[in-house]
Amino acid sequence: MKIAQIAPLAESVPPKYYGGTERIVSYLTEELVSQGHDVTLFASGDSRTAAELVPITPAALRLTPGIVDPIPYHMMLLEAVRQRADEFDALHFHIDLLHLPMAQNFIGRTVTTLHGRLDLPDLPPFYRCFGDHCLVSISDHQRKPMPPVNWGGTIYHGLPADLLPPRHGDNESYLAFLGRISPEKRPDRAIRIAARAGKELRIAAKVDNVDRAYWETEIAPLIDRYPNIHFVGEINEQQKAEFLGNASALLFPIDWPEPFGLVMIEAMACGTPVIAFRCGSVPEVIEHGRSGFIVDTEDEAVAAIEQLSHLDRRRVRSAFDARFTAARMAADYTALYHGLPGARTDAAWLRRQRGEEAELQIVA
Structure with missing residues (x-):
């Protein structure tokens, strides 16, 4: 055609x-x-x-x-x-x-x-x-x-099947937040969840001008408060494979009707499970207990972090291969x-x- x-x-x-x-x-x-x-x-x-x-x-x-x-x-x-x-x-x-x-x-x-x-x-x-x-x-x-x-x-x-290679080894590394700093993406939730779980959180995100005030008044002070939270900034496609692949999980704590959520399948392609809040498309993308955990509260997200060892990263990748x-x-x-x-x-x-x-x- x-x-x-x-x-x-x-x-x-x-x-x-x-x-x-x-x-x-x-x-x-x-x-x-x-x-x-x-x-x-x-x-x-x-x-x-x-x-x-x-x-x-x-x-x-x-x-x-x-x-x-x-x-x-x-x-x-x-x-x-x-x-x-x-x-x-x-x-x-x-x-x-x-x-x-x-x-x-x-x-x-x-x-x-x-x-x-x-x-x-x-x-x-x-x-x-x-x-x-x-x-x-x-x-x-x-x-x-x-x-x-x-x-x-x-x-x-x-995504192209070979774009983000899976990493199948056990990974007790950092938690990841990837995307955009904005109120509906709820990076504040991600920070609190990681702090309560005692885990390192790396935030790779851009800050649009429209969200600059939110960053300066809400998020930057939270990052300064917790020593285990690190702001990486905006990353490119080449950096994404390492950033997601080396993470023990992606936090996707959204608070809006997400139409799809591309970062979820990017993490899945890397074999990295997703802990996502039950909003928008999340129940259509994440298979609870296979490619990640779907949660409704910060308490449930903290508990899900403790259950990550029960997920097989090969099964996370196979969920991507089957559908995305x-x-x-x-x-x-x-x-x-x-x-x-x-x-x-x-x-x-x-x-x-x-x-x-x-x-x-x-x-x-």
């Missing part, structure tokens, strides 16, 4: 540091290429891909000085997609909602994966207005606040692309316009 992947411009694909959506776009794009599809990636110019890259901006917006408003650049992105829309059998958007009015002209060939939280009050009327677009959720829980819409399916994220590889993710999306009404009805004339055979070729 000829497939367009349309990424946000805040980060490169893949991102240099933090950036869950762009990372998933990268994993999906590269896997589709490896499976023989003709893929075009619309993204920032510093992206790296085996697909054809259409650079919209020279570099990711977050790392470009002087960028104030991202909207004009995303309008440029949509115009670039519009101009080439007839080239593709399927167009896969990862930019939330900006494109839906423009995509009406080729709605039968579009898929939109919703990567963020959907419990915001302004979203239901919008999605009711555009109820015919094919939407993909990244967990079943993510769908709950939405009005009736055209769900194409729930497709869980996946990029190959499985790409296969799920490819099946969805082939099922799009426009991928069949428009295939013949699209391919005639491109001077190709009219029949849509299916690549396994």
Whole structure:
């Protein structure tokens, strides 16, 4: 198939540091290429891909000085997609909602994966207005606040199987917290849990400007209070394997309707169990007693730390292999692309316009 992947411009694909959506776009794009599809990636110019890259901006917006408003650049992105829309059998958007009015002209060939939280009050009327677009959720829980819409399916994220090698030895090392310093991620819980358990906690996280006050008033003082808490800062992909692989467990003490939680499957790929609070997608991702423990309170999290020796890190990795590889993710999306009404009805004339055979070729 000829497939367009349309990424946000805040980060490169893949991102240099933090950036869950762009990372998933990268994993999906590269896997589709490896499976023989003709893929075009619309993204920032510093992206790296085996697909054809259409650079919209020279570099990711977050790392470009002087960028104030991202909207004009995303309008440029949509115009670039519009101009080439007839080239593709399927167009896969990862930019939330900006494109839906423009995509009406080729709605039968579009898929939109919703990567963020959907419990915001302004979203239901919008999605009711555009109820015919094919939407993909990244967990079943993510769908709950939405009005009736055209769900194409729930497709869980996946990682390349060889991205994060598992470490199977017994590990009585530190606890890990990885991601972003923000109130909903609850690093304060992670700090208290580690302190009560008498364990070292290493925090590898970025601090966005919007969360700077929370960091300065709530989290930094807690880190200063406990000698066993160490702030590592933002880490890159190469550092992630060692950071997660050497940890005895990942703490995921969230307090919000997490749509998926990529860091959970990153830890699982390393063979590192996850201690996660029962919020959002957590019960869909973590198998209690196999890939980690699902808890409801800090007391339960402290108790779970004492039970880590009962978990086999090989079984943690096998839980990842069974459900969360990029190959499985790409296969799920490819099946969805082939099922799009426009991928069949428009295939013949699209391919005639491109001077190709009219029949849509299916690549396994």
